[in-house]
Amino acid sequence: GNSVTQMEGPVTLSEEAFLTINCTYTATGYPSLFWYVQYPGEGLQLLLKATKADDKGSNKGFEATYRKETTSFHLEKGSVQVSDSAVYFCALTSQGGSEKLVFGKGTKLTVNP
Amino acid sequence: GAVVSQHPSWVICKSGTSVKIECRSLDFQATTMFWYRQFPKQSLMLMATSNEGSKATYEQGVEKDKFLINHASLTLSTLTVTSAHPEDSSFYICSAETGDLYGYTFGSGTRLTVV
Numbered sequence: 001g002n003s004v005t006q007m008e009g010p011v012t013l014s015e016e017a018f019l020t021i022n023c024t025y026t027a028t029g030y031p032s033l034f035w036y037v038q039y040p041g042e043g044l045q046l047l048l049k050a051t052k053a054d055d056k057g058s059n060k061g062f063e064a065t066y067r068k069e070t071t072s073f074h075l076e077k078g079s080v081q082v083s084d085s086a087v088y089f090c091a092l093t094s095q096g097g098s099e100k101l102v103f104g105k106g107t108k109l110t111v112n113p
Numbered sequence: 114g115a116v117v118s119q120h121p122s123w124v125i126c127k128s129g130t131s132v133k134i135e136c137r138s139l140d141f142q143a144t145t146m147f148w149y150r151q152f153p154k155q156s157l158m159l160m161a162t163s164n165e166g167s168k169a170t171y172e173q174g175v176e177k178d179k180f181l182i183n184h185a186s187l188t189l190s191t192l193t194v195t196s197a198h199p200e201d202s203s204f205y206i207c208s209a210e211t212g213d214l215y216g217y218t219f220g221s222g223t224r225l226t227v228v
Contacts, residue, residue, distance in 0.1 A: 034216065043119065043206050043219040044157075089156065093216075100147060101208070101217060105156045 002027040006090045006104030013080055013111050021075040021107045023064075023090035031092040033057075033066055033073040034101070038087045047075075047088070080111045115141050115211040119220025126197055126227055134192045134223045136207030142187035143209035148180075151204040151222075163190045197227040 007022040025031065032051045036044040048057030053068035062077045073090060090104040116139040126132050136146055144165050149157040161171045161182050169182035179201075181193040190209075194201055207220040 032216065036219075041222075041224075043221040044208075046216060046218065049216055100159055100162060103156045108154075 002031065002092060002094050002102045004090050004092055004102055004104035007107055008105070009107040009109065011107060011109045013109070015082055015111055015113050016079045017111075019075070019077040019080045019084075019109070021088055021090075021109070023073045023075065023104060025071050025073065025090075025092050027071075027092055027094055029094055030068075031094050033064070034091040034093075035062070035064055035073070035075050036089045036091060036103075038089065038106070040086075044089065080109070082111045082113050085109055085111045115209070115213070115218045117143075117207065117209050117218050117220045119207050119223060121223060122221060123224040124226070126225070128198055128227055129196055131193055131195045132197055132225060134194075134205055134207070134225075136190045136192070136209070136220050138188045138209050141209075141211055143190070143211075144187060145210045146184060146190040147208040147210075147217075148182060148190075148192050149206045149208065151206060153204075157206060160192075194225065197225070199227045201225065202227045 003026045005024045034049045035047040037047045038044050048059045050057040050066035056065045064073050064075045087106045087108045089106045091101045093099040118137045120135050146163040148160045151157050160175045161169045163169045163182045163184040165184045171177045184190040206222045208217050
């Protein structure tokens with residue numbers, strides 16, 4: 001079945017450091033890939049998405065590229081801020097719609113000033 | 114953008130009572146909604162898929178008689194935790210498929226504590 005393997009945390013960085021959170025997936029067909037962010041005590045917010053190979057999703061300085069050859073969708077940000085402290089989830093759906101999201105276990109990021 | 118409103122944000126109830134959680138799509142119609150449960154420091158576990166006008170589809174291991182899901186309209190799905198027990202205490206999150214570039218949008222979650 002479909003699955004997402006996500007880099008385990010927690011990850012602690014200093015402000016302005018470079019961030020990478022690894023995510024690899026196993027899926028049949030051509031899944032859509034997502035990164036969601038969860039701030040303390042809140043629900044999930046879509047951070048970025050990519051729906052086909054070589055697509056790059058980007059938002060708020062975060063980027064991730066859909067790499068079919070390595071089945072990966074790593075999240076990167078060049079300079080993190082304290083406000084980026086949150087839990088980040090990689091996820092996929094096997095089809096474009098009405099299909100359930102499969103989540104990775106989440107990576108907690110703490111950014112210190 | 115697509116917004117899902119989830120209420121209440123937190124609730125405390127006595128063991129043996131029932132609690133209803135509402136999930137509303139505010140500016141779009143949601144044919145399909147999803148209910149998740151999140152344990153502390155863990156990922157989201159899909160409990161069930163709610164389809165407007167039909168019975169919900171429950172994931173393996175989820176008690177359908179305990180977690181009642183109703184999706185009577187295109188903008189409202191409810192999750193009722195019946196005869197709640199302390200082990201039902203958790204963070205419950207709903208999600209709706211938006212059918213556009215947003216993909217899926219999530220409610221802000223409900224923290225349920227059963228005492």
